[in-house]
Amino acid sequence: GAVVSQHPSRVICKSGTSVKIECRSLDFQATTMFWYRQFPKQSLMLMATSNEGSKATYEQGVEKDKFLINHASLTLSTLTVTSAHPEDSSFYICSASRPLTSGWDEQFFGPGTRLTVL
Amino acid sequence: AQSVTQPDIHITVSEGASLELRCNYSYGATPYLFWYVQSPGQGLQLLLKYFSGDTLVQGIKGFEAEFKRSQSSFNLRKPSVHWSDAAEYFCAAGSNDYKLSFGAGTTVTVRA
Numbered sequence: 498g499a500v501v502s503q504h505p506s507r508v509i510c511k512s513g514t515s516v517k518i519e520c521r522s523l524d525f526q527a528t529t530m531f532w533y534r535q536f537p538k539q540s541l542m543l544m545a546t547s548n549e550g551s552k553a554t555y556e557q558g559v560e561k562d563k564f565l566i567n568h569a570s571l572t573l574s575t576l577t578v579t580s581a582h583p584e585d586s587s588f589y590i591c592s593a594s595r596p597l598t599s600g601w602d603e604q605f606f607g608p609g610t611r612l613t614v615l
Numbered sequence: 616a617q618s619v620t621q622p623d624i625h626i627t628v629s630e631g632a633s634l635e636l637r638c639n640y641s642y643g644a645t646p647y648l649f650w651y652v653q654s655p656g657q658g659l660q661l662l663l664k665y666f667s668g669d670t671l672v673q674g675i676k677g678f679e680a681e682f683k684r685s686q687s688s689f690n691l692r693k694p695s696v697h698w699s700d701a702a703e704y705f706c707a708a709g710s711n712d713y714k715l716s717f718g719a720g721t722t723v724t725v726r727a
Contacts, residue, residue: 531715539719540717541705590658601666601709602713603664604713606658607658
């Protein structure tokens with residue numbers, strides 16, 4: 498159990514267009530969903546945290562008007578990159594968390610979405 | 616500020632040899648500690664985690680890690696690597712708000 502999917506796995510778009518990425522927890526209801534960005538050969542950087550039915554919390558330096566996050570249900574969160582530009586090209590990874598008896602909400606990661614903006 | 620450091624960017628090891636990946640953390644208190652592996656085209660997979668208790672933690676795929684509070688370290692080890700262990704490895708630390716901070720990662724190459 499604890500499978501997280503992302504769609505699409507790869508997307509290429511023109512500069513100025515918007516792209517939506519879906520993150521779904523397939524077999525559990527997620528307490529929280531997280532969105533990360535990973536540059537080539539670099540670490541994952543947390544972009545935002547979202548809970549169902551409430552506004553996402555963005556990390557410092559992340560433009561909330563560029564990276565729109567919607568968390569419509571306990572199993573679905575979407576990230577929309579608005580007016581994408583080449584510098585937005587990156588690998589975007591989501592995770593969904595569920596509580597453990599230890600008190601920590603373990604995160605389960607999606608396979609990622611490769612965004613290329615031309 | 617909380618941070619996780621992985622000093623080794625790239626490690627090459629022969630198949631069958633032992634592997635150790637270093638991880639140091641800087642946190643106000645003992646954080647939750649994790650090791651993940653990322654293979655091309657796949658999501659991050661949790662290898663093991665440390666919350667409290669026994670400082671030697673056993674994980675999947677034959678990996679283990681040891682928490683050393685005095686050194687603020689959580690190094691990952693495997694006694695004998697397989698070619699399939701070639702991947703990117705990330706150490707991460709979690710705080711009470713359930714957020715994870717990742718190290719920069721270590722790329723492991725396995726030579727025949």
